[in-house]
Amino acid sequence: MPKDIFVFVELKEGTVRKVSLELLSKGKEIADCFSSTLYAVLIGHNVKGIAASIQPYSDKVIVVDNEGLADYRWDTYTGVFEALLGKYKPYVVLGGSTITGKDFFPRLAARSGGAIVSDAIGIDLHNGGVKIKKPLFGGKVISWVTCSDASVIFITFRPNSFGVEKRLLRGEVIEEKVEAPKDPRMNLLGAEKHVSEAVDLQEADFIICGGRGMKGPENFQILEEIAGIMGGRVGASRAVVDSKWREYEDQVGKSGKTVSPKLYIGCGVSGALHHTMGMDTSKAIVAINKDPNAPIFHYADYGIVDDAFVVLPALREALKKTKEEI
C-alpha cells in the first residue's frame, strides 16, 4: 500500500493559512521519501478558485465544495473526511495545532479509530514509517513518538514548525461530492469575528510582547506600530491580560497561546516560567528590560538592559529603515 499523505487545508477569510502551506511543504518531502502521493484536502464553499493557489504545493488537490461546508463545524467536516479516508486510505493526515485543528482532529481520529499525536513540532522517517517530535512540560522535555501502522495516523503541528518551500507542482484537482449533514443537536446562533488584516498570533513570524513594565494599555500603541511595520503581532504577558490592558487572545504562555515566531521581542516582560514556556521555541529571542536580573535574560539570545520607553522609538525607526531597504 502506498503511504499517501493528506493535508487538511485551513482557510482564513478565503485564503489559505500559512500553517497549511508549511504542512504541504513538509508533507511533500515525506511523500517523496515514500514515493507516495501528497493530497491537499480543501473543504468549504466557493473554494474552487482557492484550489489554484495550492496546486503548486500538491500532487493532487481534493476539493469538496458545498453550501453546508462554508464554515468549519466538526460534525460536517468529520463526515466529509470520514468518506475521503474510506476512499483514499491515506497513511497519515496532517493538520495545524490551531483552534480548528484542536477541535477537529481528535473527533475525527476517534471516529476512524486512528492514532493521534497533537501539538507536534517535527517529523522524521523511522523504520519505514514516521516518528514525531513533540514537546512536553512546556518544552522542558522533547519526546519522539511513533504510531502503529495498523490505522491512520493523525498529527497536528504547531504553526511555524516548518518553512514554506516554493514548489512548482501542478497538482490535479479532483472534485468529490460528499454531503455531510449537520448534527441537529448543535445550532449555531451566531458568531462574532473581529475583522482584522493582522496575521494570527500563532502564525506570526514576528511577535513583540509587552509585559507589566509597559506600565499601561496606552503604551502598547508603539508595540502595535512596530508589529505593523514588521507584519507581525503584539503579544502580552499574563500580568498584562489579568490587568485588562490587552485581550486574553493576545496572551502568550502556558495559560495562553504557544508561539514560535522567527523573532520574538519581549519589552518589560520579566520572563516568568509560564510565559517563557509559551515562547521558547522561537528562533531568536530579544529581551528589553531595565532590570539586568530579570529572568527573561536567561532565555533570550540578545538583551538590551535599558528602559523600554527610550529603546522602542529607536527600534521603530531602525526596523522601518530595515524594511525600506528590502
Place this chain on the structure above:
Amino acid sequence: MNILIFIKQVADTEARIIIKSDHQSLEVENKYNMNFFDEFAVEEAVRIKEKNKDSQITVCTIGSQKAVEALRTAIAMGADRAFLLDGSKAAMNDPLAISKILAAFAKKEGFDMILCGRQAIDDESANVGAMASELLGVPHVSAILKLEVKDDGKTVKVENEIEGGRGIFEVTLPALFTTQKGLNEPRVPLITGVMKAMKASIPLIDPATLDMPQEAFAADASKVTVLSYESPQERPPVKIIEGETPEEKVRNLVRALKEDAKVL
C-alpha cells in the same frame, strides 16, 4: 442535572523534570496540581449546582494513586463525589485508549453534561474531550467562555473561542464542553470543603471492569509509543547588546539580528 467532570493531575509548571539516563522514562519532582483548565470545569459545575440544587457533580481521572489529590481538590471546591480510574495497566500514551476508558465510565455512570479543561498543560494535546464525545455519540463544543443552562434543563447556550472570534451555540444535552480561561474565576476552597475532601472516600476502579474489550485500552495495544525523551537544545547565554545611547544599542541589535541570527 447530572454533571460529570474529567480532570487530569499534572506536574506543576515549576516542577523539575529529570530525563533518566536511558532516555526512556522521566522523573517528575513531587509537585502536582489539578490541570489549570480543569479548574474552570469544576467551578462551572459548582455554579450550575448552586442554581439547580438537585444537581450531582461527579469527578473522575485516570492515573496513579497520587492523582487522588487532584480529585480531593475538586471535592473541596464543591464536587459531590470522585472516582479514580486505575491507569497502571492502561495505554497512558494513547489518547484514544484514555478516551475509551473515560467514555466507558461516563456511559456506566450516566450524565447530562460532561465538562473538562480544553487541554492539559503538560502535553497540550487537547484530545480527550472531543474524542470521548465522539465515542459517546454526543455533541461537543471546545473552549467555552460562557455557559447558560436553559429553563427546560435540556438545552444549553454556550459561547466559545473560534478562529478570530466567538461562536454562540445552542446545544441539546447530553453534551460535552471543554473549558477555557475566561469562563469563570475558580474559587479557592473553604476550610469546610477541604475537611469534607479529606474525609471523602474515593473508589479505585479497574478499567477492566467497565464494559469494553481489554484490547481497547491495554498498554500493549497502545497505538502511540514513546521512542525517547531528550532535553531541549540549550540556548547559548544571552548576548547583552552594549551602546552609549539607546540608538546605538538598537543599531547593534539590528545588525546582530541581520548578520548573526539572520532573522531580519
